[in-house]
Amino acid sequence: MFRGIIVVLAVLGIMALFSSSPALSQERPKEWVDVDLNTLDCRDFLRTSGRERDLVVAFYHGVVTGMKKETIVNVPLLSEVTDKTVEQCIDNPKEVLLKVFQSKRQ
Numbered sequence: 001m002f003r004g005i006i007v008v009l010a011v012l013g014i015m016a017l018f019s020s021s022p023a024l025s026q027e028r029p030k031e032w033v034d035v036d037l038n039t040l041d042c043r044d045f046l047r048t049s050g051r052e053r054d055l056v057v058a059f060y061h062g063v064v065t066g067m068k069k070e071t072i073v074n075v076p077l078l079s080e081v082t083d084k085t086v087e088q089c090i091d092n093p094k095e096v097l098l099k100v101f102q103s104k105r106q
Helices: 002-020 042-046 050-067 075-091 097-104
Strands: none
Touching (some): 042 075, 050 097
């Protein structure tokens, strides 16, 4: 239960992340930029670590959950999906991250 709350809080925190960092790049922007989830690739994701990666993962799980119109979240399944997503991204760094998350949640 506690982990589920952490995931929800992380999804909310991702908004702060994207408002202060450009599409997960190394440099900070002078102003806020739009992030196109259809072009953000696995390489960008793999360059993140720690809290930033946790927030990205929580955000993408939230996006896919919303797209599927799910209202119940299976936290152990999300953990498994995260591991599979990381593995696929390592093997295919040019893949679009959103598509990888979607394929692992089917």
